[in-house]
Amino acid sequence: MLSTLASMLPATLAAPLAGGGGGPVDDGPVAAAIKHAANWLTEPTRYSVASILALIGVLYFRRFFAKVWVVTAFFVFSTAFFVFAFQDPNFNSIITKPDNVPIIILFATVVFFSWLSLRRAVINDERTKRGEPTLEGELAKQKVFTWPDLVYSELICIVLFTAAMLVWSILITAPIEEPAATARTPNPSKAPWYFLGLQELLVYFDPWIAGVILPSFIIVGLCAIPYIDTNPKGNGYYTFEERPFAISFFWVGFLLFWVSFVILGTFLRGPNWSFFGPFEYWDLHKLEPMVNVDLATWVWVDMLDKPRPIDPFVREAPGIVLMVGYFLVLPPLLGKTVMRKMVADMGMIRFNVFMHLFLWFVLIPIKMGLRWTVNLKYFIGMPEYFFNV
Amino acid sequence: MQKLFKYVRESQIWKSVFRHGYPDTPRNRTLAVLSNVFLHLHPVKVRRSGIRLSYTWCMGGLTFFLFLILTLTGLLLMFYYRPTADRAYEDIFALREHVPIGVMREMHRWGAHLMVISVWLHMYRVFLTGSYKPPREFNWNVGVILLVLTLLLSFTGYLLPWDQLAVWAITVGTNMARATPLLGHEGPLASALSFGGIDFIHAGDDVRFGLLAGRFVGEGALLRFYVLHCVGFPLIAATLMAVHFWRVRKDGGISGPL
Numbered sequence: 001m002l003s004t005l006a007s008m009l010p011a012t013l014a015a016p017l018a019g020g021g022g023g024p025v026d027d028g029p030v031a032a033a034i035k036h037a038a039n040w041l042t043e044p045t046r047y048s049v050a051s052i053l054a055l056i057g058v059l060y061f062r063r064f065f066a067k068v069w070v071v072t073a074f075f076v077f078s079t080a081f082f083v084f085a086f087q088d089p090n091f092n093s094i095i096t097k098p099d100n101v102p103i104i105i106l107f108a109t110v111v112f113f114s115w116l117s118l119r120r121a122v123i124n125d126e127r128t129k130r131g132e133p134t135l136e137g138e139l140a141k142q143k144v145f146t147w148p149d150l151v152y153s154e155l156i157c158i159v160l161f162t163a164a165m166l167v168w169s170i171l172i173t174a175p176i177e178e179p180a181a182t183a184r185t186p187n188p189s190k191a192p193w194y195f196l197g198l199q200e201l202l203v204y205f206d207p208w209i210a211g212v213i214l215p216s217f218i219i220v221g222l223c224a225i226p227y228i229d230t231n232p233k234g235n236g237y238y239t240f241e242e243r244p245f246a247i248s249f250f251w252v253g254f255l256l257f258w259v260s261f262v263i264l265g266t267f268l269r270g271p272n273w274s275f276f277g278p279f280e281y282w283d284l285h286k287l288e289p290m291v292n293v294d295l296a297t298w299v300w301v302d303m304l305d306k307p308r309p310i311d312p313f314v315r316e317a318p319g320i321v322l323m324v325g326y327f328l329v330l331p332p333l334l335g336k337t338v339m340r341k342m343v344a345d346m347g348m349i350r351f352n353v354f355m356h357l358f359l360w361f362v363l364i365p366i367k368m369g370l371r372w373t374v375n376l377k378y379f380i381g382m383p384e385y386f387f388n389v
Numbered sequence: 390m391q392k393l394f395k396y397v398r399e400s401q402i403w404k405s406v407f408r409h410g411y412p413d414t415p416r417n418r419t420l421a422v423l424s425n426v427f428l429h430l431h432p433v434k435v436r437r438s439g440i441r442l443s444y445t446w447c448m449g450g451l452t453f454f455l456f457l458i459l460t461l462t463g464l465l466l467m468f469y470y471r472p473t474a475d476r477a478y479e480d481i482f483a484l485r486e487h488v489p490i491g492v493m494r495e496m497h498r499w500g501a502h503l504m505v506i507s508v509w510l511h512m513y514r515v516f517l518t519g520s521y522k523p524p525r526e527f528n529w530n531v532g533v534i535l536l537v538l539t540l541l542l543s544f545t546g547y548l549l550p551w552d553q554l555a556v557w558a559i560t561v562g563t564n565m566a567r568a569t570p571l572l573g574h575e576g577p578l579a580s581a582l583s584f585g586g587i588d589f590i591h592a593g594d595d596v597r598f599g600l601l602a603g604r605f606v607g608e609g610a611l612l613r614f615y616v617l618h619c620v621g622f623p624l625i626a627a628t629l630m631a632v633h634f635w636r637v638r639k640d641g642g643i644s645g646p647l
Contacts, residue, residue, distance in 0.1 A: 101499075105503070109506065109510060110513075135438070135444075139437040144437050146422050149440060150440050157451070166492060169496045169499060170490065174485070176478075176485060176552050185557065189561050190557075191562045192544055192562065195562060208569065212573075223530045225516075225529065226523070235518075235519045236519065236647055237519075247517065250513075387577040
């Protein structure tokens with residue numbers, strides 16, 4: 001039965017694109033209300049704000065969220081929602097795409113492992129407070145033979161994993177679409193799924209930032225982590241209270257800006273990279289109003305009531321001043337005032353490297369927030385030099 | 390039966406392969422690990438805390454195992470695949486149409502997706518347990534490069550089926566390279582490299598052209614990606630994996646409280 005289901009998948013997938021399936025669905029009032037709420041809540045602005053609030057909430061009330069029944073309830077609820085949503089043709093057509101199965105796995109494993117790490121961190125922090133050794137510390141003194149203790153568990157993992165891979169591979173056939181045609185651009189055109197977080201950032205930044213600068217800084221930033229983080233605590237065991245900033249920062253960076261944006265890009269971005277709720281029909285003609293305004297227009301036209309100057313450097317002076325201030329004046333200013341202790345702890349070089357990476361990271365939520373609230377397009381908009389920030 | 394086992398165990402052939410007795414004594418358990426080149430990646434003894442599944446999540450090991458699965462299935466797929474614009478799609482299609490219960494391409498595709506996930510989770514675990522802290526800073530860096538290589542392996546493999554999904558995903562992905570500062574023809578400062586009205590950076594010689602061996606995703610890109618996918622990146626990744634595992638041993642063993 002499952003293999004017939006699998007063979008039907010390409011058809012269900014192609015249907016909404018061909019304009020056949022999908023479209024409005026006749027639901028009862030409760031189902032319609034749930035779907036409406038889900039569509040409303042997943043709109044990118046609310047999705048991002050709600051995710052940030054959820055992350056802060058989970059970390060702050062970590063003692064509650066580390067309980068076993070909480071994560072069980074979450075997974076039961078998610079499964080129930082999934083079963084409910086599966087009935088909807090629009091949701092079904094995107095979720096049953098064979099290549100999207102890994103995204104579901106990504107979601108489930110990331111949630112589970114985040115919970116697991118949080119649970120162990122909470123237990124360890126409580127133990128440390130009571131003056132007891134951590135879970136890991138207690139066992140670390142004991143050494144066991146690699147054969148059989150480690151080799152056997154590796155073997156069991158390999159066997160179970162191979163079996164699961166075989167079952168998955170037999171049940172779901174790897175898809176192949178129509179042959180390549182450089183003249184026919186599919187809509188939407190998406191990058192491979194693991195780059196969809198970066199493609200999502202293209203909504204807010206130009207390709208040279210979202211596609212070149214930010215990925216480079218992610219790699220450089222990851223490499224720099226062990227040299228920037230001078231906190232000697234938390235080496236080899238789970239903890240939150242001994243390194244609250246590091247853990248929170250990584251949660252926001254990895255869970256929110258990477259994993260959750262991959263999920264957003266896969267399931268909620270349709271033709272023309274327009275946003276579509278999980279129960280919304282992927283309408284090719286959905287238009288989003290283009291009302292974004294450059295900072296230059298704002299300053300010259302709206303505030304000073306003048307035409308935009310011709311010379312790009314004069315025109316963009318406000319944005320250039322702002323960016324120079326942000327990247328070059330802000331770090332020493334903070335270092336001299338509120339972050340003086342940090343500079344003393346880390347040293348000048350570490351502090352400056354950290355601040356610049358951090359400011360690039362923070363620029364993302366700043367730009368997103370300004371886009372949502374005041375429709376800002378660019379701080380600096382110089383299409384003459386392909387230089388838009 | 391017992392006799393037969395005993396006979397086999399005491400034969401010259403068996404003894405030439407396994408140079409120790411059944412690993413149920415400390416001496417033989419040590420020898421089982423030390424005398425085997427593959428098991429020798431492990432130390433003889435490990436911290437009990439470090440091998441708990443709820444601690445390690447097994448993601449690094451799984452990533453390595455997926456690399457092995459992908460190498461094996463990839464090797465088999467190479468027998469049936471020709472990386473040319475008019476053959477590639479047909480070969481993949483034929484694989485699906487002509488091989489009943491063929492799972493090699495499926496294993497390869499789903500395994501590739503999973504490897505990206507498992508390598509992310511491995512990094513996540515290493516971060517959360519602070520296992521990048523001294524003395525493991527260098528190995529964290531090797532790991533970051535391996536993570537990037539995993540993505541590059543997946544990205545180059547994405548193109549090979551030569552269907553609409555493949556070509557357009559690579560087009561979208563490599564379009565970014567156009568905007569590289571200085572070196573992309575639509576990037577900031579590219580126009581600065583223009584002397585006497587002649588542009589030194591244009592669509593025919595920028596970074597994207599170098600990646601794709603052309604102005605768009607065509608036959609040149611297919612061959613380039615194929616070679617990198619099957620030979621180039623796996624060789625680099627395998628080398629760095631050796632360094633990665635070696636340094637795990639040298640930098641204080643598997644992760645745990647110091």
